[in-house]
Each structure stands twice: as C-alpha cells, then as structure tokens.
Amino acid sequence: MRFMMLVIAPLAVGAASVPDPAALAGDWVVDLSATPDQIYTKPMHLEIRADGTVAGDFYNSIIEAGRWKADRGRICVSFRTSDGAGPYHSSACRVGDIIQGQTWAEQRNFLFNWNAIRKPAG
Numbered sequence: 001m002r003f004m005m006l007v008i009a010p011l012a013v014g015a016a017s018v019p020d021p022a023a024l025a026g027d028w029v030v031d032l033s034a035t036p037d038q039i040y041t042k043p044m045h046l047e048i049r050a051d052g053t054v055a056g057d058f059y060n061s062i063i064e065a066g067r068w069k070a071d072r073g074r075i076c077v078s079f080r081t082s083d084g085a086g087p088y089h090s091s092a093c094r095v096g097d098i099i100q101g102q103t104w105a106e107q108r109n110f111l112f113n114w115n116a117i118r119k120p121a122g
Contacts, residue, residue: 019075021048021068023094027119030058030101032112044116046077054079058090092116 028044045056046063054066054077066079076093085107092101099116 017073018070019073019094021070021075024048024068024075024077024099028099028116029119030099030114030116032059032114043119048077057081059083059088061088 024046025048026046028046029041030044031039031041033040042059044058047055048068049055052067052069054063054068056063056066058079058081061081061083063079063081066077068075068077070076074093074095076091078089078091081088081090086105087107088103088105090101090103092099097118100113101116102111102113104111
C-alpha cells in the first residue's frame with residue numbers, strides 16, 4: 001500500500017498544475033549555436049490557438065501542421081517547417097522561462113537540440 005501511494009502522488013501533482021498555453025505564445029530567440037564561441041540565433045514566433053493548433057514561423061519558415069498540448073505539468077508544441085529541400089520536424093516544451101526543443105531534418109540526417117529565450121522588448 002505504501003508503494004502505491006508513492007507512485008500515485010507524483011502523478012496527481014503533475015496533472016493538477018497544467019500551465020497556461022499563452023506561456024508559449026509570442027516572439028522567441030532560438031539559440032542554434034553549434035559551439036559556444038560561435039553564437040547563431042534565429043527568430044521564432046508562436047501563435048497558440050484555442051483549437052489546439054500552432055501557427056507562426058521558425059527559422060524564417062512558415063509553421064505547418066502545428067499542434068500544442070498542456071498536460072502533465074508542461075506545455076509543448078510540435079510542428080513542421082520546410083526550406084524547400086525537405087521538412088524539418090520540431091518539438092519543444094516550456095521549461096521555466098525558456099523553451100527547450102529539438103529539430104529533426106530527415107533529408108539532412110540530423111537531430112539538433114536547441115534552447116530559446118523570450119525576445120527582449122523593444
């Protein structure tokens with residue numbers, strides 16, 4: 001019985017604290033640097049819609065087939081973009097004040113992890 005209480009308690013806490021989807025909306029600066037000494041950033045704009053879809057742009061490409069979900073104590077998005085040569089599949093979750101994400105480029109055979117911060121006002 002004690003074991004069941006320990007397992008169920010963390011699950012109940014995560015389900016009770018679902019973040020506001022608006023926490024992902026807006027303008028972000030995505031750090032795509034391959035090495036710390038060569039800073040490389042690109043803009044991302046997310047529109048979080050009430051029907052569960054995501055619109056906007058990432059890396060100067062229109063977001064296609066975007067979806068969001070708030071569950072288990074976090075808010076996440078998944079979407080597709082394209083550079084004309086092939087699709088880029090991205091997924092990301094809000095963690096504190098940042099977004100942690102990854103992008104898979106099937107045609108280029110790579111998976112890239114990235115972080116984003118809110119675009120400074122002004």
